[in-house]
Amino acid sequence: MKKLHQSLTSLPRETRDTLFLLAVIGWVVFLQVGHIPWWCGLLTAGVLAWRTTLTLRGLPLPGWPWRIGLLALLLGATWATHSTILGRDAGVTLIVVLLALKTLEMRAKRDAFVIFFLSFFMLLTHFFYSQTLLTAAGILIALMALLTALVNAHMPVGRPSLGQAARIAGGMALMGAPIMLVLFLLFPRLSPLWGTPGDDAAGRSGLSNSMRVGQIAQLVLDDNIALRVKFEGPPPPQGQLYFRGPVLSDFDGAEWRPVRSGFPDALALPPDLVVSGEAVRYEVTMEANRRPWLFLLEAATQAPELPGVRVRMTRELQWITDRPIGTLVRYQAQSHTSFRHGPLEPAVALQDHIELPPGFNPRTLALAQDLRRLHGSNNTALINAVLDRLRTGGYTYTLEPGVYGQHTADEFWFDRRQGFCEHIASSFVVLMRALDIPARIVTGYQGGEVNGVDGFWTVRQRDAHAWAEVWLQGQGWVRVDPTSAVSPGRIGSLQRLTAPEGVLAGALRNLNPTLITQMREVWEAVNNRWSQWVLNYTQGRQLDLLKSLGFQSPNWTDLVTVLLGVVVLASLIGAGWTLWERQQHDPWLRLLRRARSRLNAVGIPSADHTPPRELARQVQQRWGPQADIAQWLLRLEAQRYSRPDSGNPISLAALQREFRQLAWPRKNSTPAS
Structure with missing residues (x-):
């Protein structure tokens, strides 16, 4: 480090400043690496390395044919990647490209200022993709580095250190912090002018409005946070924490989708929601999911309030909004874990929930006939028999069941006998329909874990779950979670799915099993505060x-x-x-300026550097050696420059009083002979 410091201090100032600015640009681009095409990141790194080599060796910059050729090449690559040069993603790519190319023609201070402005603008683009606390910290570092480089560029004389420029930049940032805080607290947030633009077409890990067997396997390995829940009182048992999402009823043999009924609205199934017991009140902070869904605990009777957003409940008890959720949202809600819904008597529209595609799962259909012969028409007994089969038939819960073929239910019931929630729920619903029992799949999130630091329940993408609802006469739709029959710990608090850990996290867990958990809880609590008080400051x-x-x-x-x-x-x-x-400025200098102004008014001009003794000499030449003004000027000089032990009793306050009492002559008064 000492040798590196010596080598940097020995560089010419222009070389040092250029290398520092290139390092800052590298950090700014590095923050955006995860959101730009791979070729853009590699090319930017290559251009910055090229510019660094030219700076260290003192070589000339490339001519305009090189720059024009690179620009044309990069514009073509941007078009080929994004199919446009407009929009959020293509625009960010172009900004990175232009910033890198601008360094190849940085010859004068004005070129550096263009780079400063491009870099400041690029800092804003980071919030298009992430507004987390970690992102804000990285942007703050980049901002301070850019301010340091900008201050250094305004200090052309000598060789000021970068530390001095950093101190000045830090002082400027501290002076601007109160203004920033006031604007953040009080500047009106008028939608849609306030907020970062989103890209609704961009995908995001999370639940979908369809389910193909094998899809949720990707979600259970995703450790990202989907919801944060704060209960007002004691939370319900973890086995009752079902956050309802899309309901899937239409099955084509491979994929489940929402019901596409051919019945008119008058014959559609009404929700008929009836709740009982005490309501559970809670607050949900939901991450952006790019879909018009709100996840509420089953079952909610009142719509949560979102400013500027209309919320309604579907017939399947799913809460949806009139626009995709592109930002972090927070809403208050209340639910009843004890409820019933759906018609109590047979309805025509229930036929949608019995249909099965022809030519699929023949062995499951045969199994249904065997169960009918054993248990008759008692639907409750049939459901319990299927659940007993799951408990005692050697079925296991696994995240790696292998690739299922055409007859997914047959493979689960008779061949593989393993899978996770979507395999189990899909096979269960297919068997229920083969038994002429109306059934459908409900997707959402189940369970969660409480953060011991702030008390919030954290629901992650790995808590994505699929369960079943069956219709029983006199009871309506009844929740049946067949996964609990295969793996009870998946639903309760005994066993939660965990994403694979890295090498470092695994090593720390081996040394201290609770250290990783505690560190993560603290970090997530801090992030939650950032989300609650900054991102969700509406x-x-x-x-x-x-x-x-x-x-x-x-x-x-x-x-x-x-x-x-x-x-x-x-x-x-x-x-x-x-x-x-x-x-608070020097009162002695202020008094001297007043005296100089008076003398200039009576015809004795002087410069700012003229000392009181010279002024006294000019006064004596004009009005005689005994002039009070000359004596006063000499005492003024003595007050500042006399030795401390000279015994001069006069004070500055006394000189100020004497100044007010002096008789100043007129401009045309007769000079002394």
Whole structure:
């Protein structure tokens, strides 16, 4: 490190500043590597390495044919990758490309300023993809580095250290922090002007509105957070934490989709939701899923409130919005874990939930006939018999069941006898329909884990789950989770699915089994605070802030009024500070300036560097050696420059009083002979 420091300090200043700026650009681009094409990242690294080599060796920069050729090549690669040069992803790629190419023509200060502005703009594009605390920390580092480089560029004289420029940049950032805080708290958040643009066509890991056997296997290995839930009171048992999502009833032999009934709305199945018992009140913070779904605990009777978003419940008890959820949202809800829904008597529309595609799963159909002969028409007994078969038939829960063929239910019931929730739920529903029992699949999230630091329940993508609902006369739709018959621990609190750990995490867990869990809980609690107080600081919370300040029914005009009041107050404070600071300047120099101004008015001009002794000499030449003004000027000089032990009793306050009492002659008064 010492040799590196010596080598850097020995470089010419222009070389040092260029290398520092290239390093900052590299960090800015590195933060975006996960969101740009692979060729863009490699080419940017190559261009920066090329520019670094040219700087260290003092070689000339490439000419315009090289730059034009590279630009044309990169524009073509961007078009080939994104099929456009417009839009979010293509635009970010172009910004990275242009920033890299601009370094190849950085010859003057104005070129460096263009790079500064491009880099600052590129920092904003990071929030298009991620607004986490870790992303904000990386952007803050890049911002301070860019400010340091910008301050250094405005210090052309000498060889100021980068540490000095960093201190000045830090002071500027600290002075701007209060303004940033006030604007964050009070600037009205008026949708859709406030927020980062999303790309609704972009995919995101999460549940889908269809289910092909083998799909949820990818989700259970995803450790990303889907929901954070805060219960007002004691939470329900973990086995009752079913967060309802899409309901799938249409089956083509390979894939489940929402029902596409041919019945008119008058014959469609009504929800007929009836709840009982005490309501469970909770707050959900849901990550963006790019789909118009809200996940609520089964079953909710009241729609959660989202500002500017309409929410409604479908006949299948799924809560949906009028637009995809592209940002972090938070909503209050209440649910009843004890409920029933659906018609109590047979209905025509139930036929949609009995149909099976012809030519699929013949052995499962034969199994249904055998069960009918054994248990007759008692549907409850048939369901219990199937669950007993799952418990005692050697069926196992695994995330690696292998690839299923055409007859998925046959393979599960008779051949493989292993799978996870979607294999089990799909095979169970197929068998129920073969028994002429209306059944359907419900997808969502089940369970979760409580964070011991902040008390929030964390529901991850690996908690994605599929269960079944069967219709029974007199009871309506009844939840049946066949996975609990195969692996009870998957539903309860005994066993949760975990994503595979890295080498470092595995080594730390071997040393201390609870260390990784504790570290993750602390980090997720900090991230949750960031989400609650920063990312989810909505207009509603702004209005709550005004209520705490005494406003009865605040609105956005009150926000503007308070913001303007704060701006005016800050301006007055700034003006007062400026006046006070001016008063704190050297009062001796201020008094000398007043005397110089008076003398200039009576015909004795002087420069700013003229000392009091020279002014006294000019006064004596004009009005005689005994002039009070000359004596006062000499005492003023003595007050500042006399030795401390000279015994001079005069003070600056006394000189100020004498100055006010001096008799200043007129401009055309007769000079001394």
